[in-house]
């Protein structure tokens with residue numbers, strides 16, 4: 001019977017690693033990875049995480065099931081930390097298995113609503129949104145967000161696209177360090193976007209994946225807080241995979257702000273969706289996060305380590321801009337220094353992107369997404385020369 005199973009498209013980020021492994025060359029560079037790496041190409045366990053794990057080994061008294069919405073203390077700590085003064089009785093919260101499940105639970109909930117709203121997405125955006133929305137059966141449409149060749153956010157086109165949205169529709173956007181573009185809206189653009197959403201009755205849905213990688217953990221929470229301060233109803237999804245470096249431990253959360261009268265029903269709806277899908281969220285990663293957030297010394301250590309990751313990524317970006325100016329006197333990649341987070345898009349056509357891999361051994365995610373955190377000092381010149389050559393090569 002399984003011969004009838006059809007071909008499934010696989011996320012380009014996942015197959016990037018396979019293509020890289022199949023490349024027989026020794027001098028090849030894998031910029032497809034979706035995780036933070038230090039200058040040695042390692043993704044070490046943070047010291048604060050190790051210390052919290054040690055404490056858990058010594059103190060954890062039970063591994064029994066928790067509620068379907070997870071540990072209320074974890075949700076409350078995270079809520080206070082991320083939503084600041086806007087956190088409180090207006091929120092329904094659930095611990096989830098990383099950010100992907102928070103997104104999926106919300107997508108299921110929206111798809112199952114009578115008169116289901118349309119979810120509006122930025123293009124390009126995180127590559128897993130569409131598979132998640134499709135798997136849930138949610139309705140979605142796209143608006144332009146970024147022009148790769150111009151290296152600029154297409155803000156006006158995004159707003160124009162949203163003019164087709166109906167009141168009660170949902171706009172799914174990202175917090176800082178937009179994946180895959182690295183291009184975040186200016187504070188003025190963000191304010192203007194919220195004004196449009198508010199005026200048109202569109203519900204904001206923000207997905208926070210890189211808190212601490214743009215300016216600081218505290219500053220990077222501002223977008224979610226601005227939304228929460230302004231909207232009676234909004235959705236916040238969080239993954240802690242990157243901020244704590246606990247990718248495989250699956251810590252995330254879903255927060256929905258809504259009127260008190262909706263709370264018991266929303267709580268039951270989220271519980272039922274969780275039960276029928278991922279079921280109980282894993283506990284280890286979230287418990288590590290809770291230990292760290294509860295203890296000022298551990299929290300300080302974690303924030304220091306997060307700052308180091310942020311500083312490294314910012315430094316690599318600055319180094320690329322400087323090295324390009326020195327090597328070629330050009331500023332084609334200077335925009336990278338203005339963007340933030342691990343990812344950016346190279347301003348390449350499809351043909352140039354193929355040439356980058358074929359002739360220079362540099363592997364990127366389809367659409368020319370690169371992970372700048374993968375670049376060591378000796379790789380920067382390689383990337384700049386390769387981009388310069390593919391861009392200037394006769395077509």
Ligand SMILES: Cc1ncc(COP(=O)(O)O)c(C=O)c1O
Pocket residue numbers: 034097098099100101126174179207208209239240241247250251252
């Ligand atoms: C924007 C965005 N949202 C959500 C996620 C999902 O994170 P997780 O691995 O915790 O499911 C990612 C992961 O890369 C992401 O970049």
